[in-house]
Amino acid sequence: MNLKDALKNVNNYFSPKIVGEVNDQYIKVAKIKGDLVPWHNHENEDELFYIIEGSLLMQIENQMDTVMQAGDLCVVKKGINHKVSSSEECLIMLIESKTTEHTGKVKSEITKSINEQKY
Numbered sequence: 524m525n526l527k528d529a530l531k532n533v534n535n536y537f538s539p540k541i542v543g544e545v546n547d548q549y550i551k552v553a554k555i556k557g558d559l560v561p562w563h564n565h566e567n568e569d570e571l572f573y574i575i576e577g578s579l580l581m582q583i584e585n586q587m588d589t590v591m592q593a594g595d596l597c598v599v600k601k602g603i604n605h606k607v608s609s610s611e612e613c614l615i616m617l618i619e620s621k622t623t624e625h626t627g628k629v630k631s632e633i634t635k636s637i638n639e640q641k642y
Contacts, residue, residue, distance in 0.1 A: 536557060
């Protein structure tokens, strides 16, 4: 699979799509543009972010903000408040446990159910 090709079928920002599975993990792709992701955490699951193209502002509570570039990878540990944003379109891959809720327990206009994330 080519991740950039898979992203051609993702039409909305902040709307991850499941493109594969490994054991109890989903592999997802998403497009990010803007600042709509609320501060949230995942109580029981770590979350992996990989930047395919563009740059992503990663904000993790009580840490310095980081601008991630294409090729960068970040693992946000369970229970850690975080949010992401991007001024220009950014293409990312996520690896998350199948139990991970999109925006944790925080519901917002961008929150997607697992059914809405199916490719």
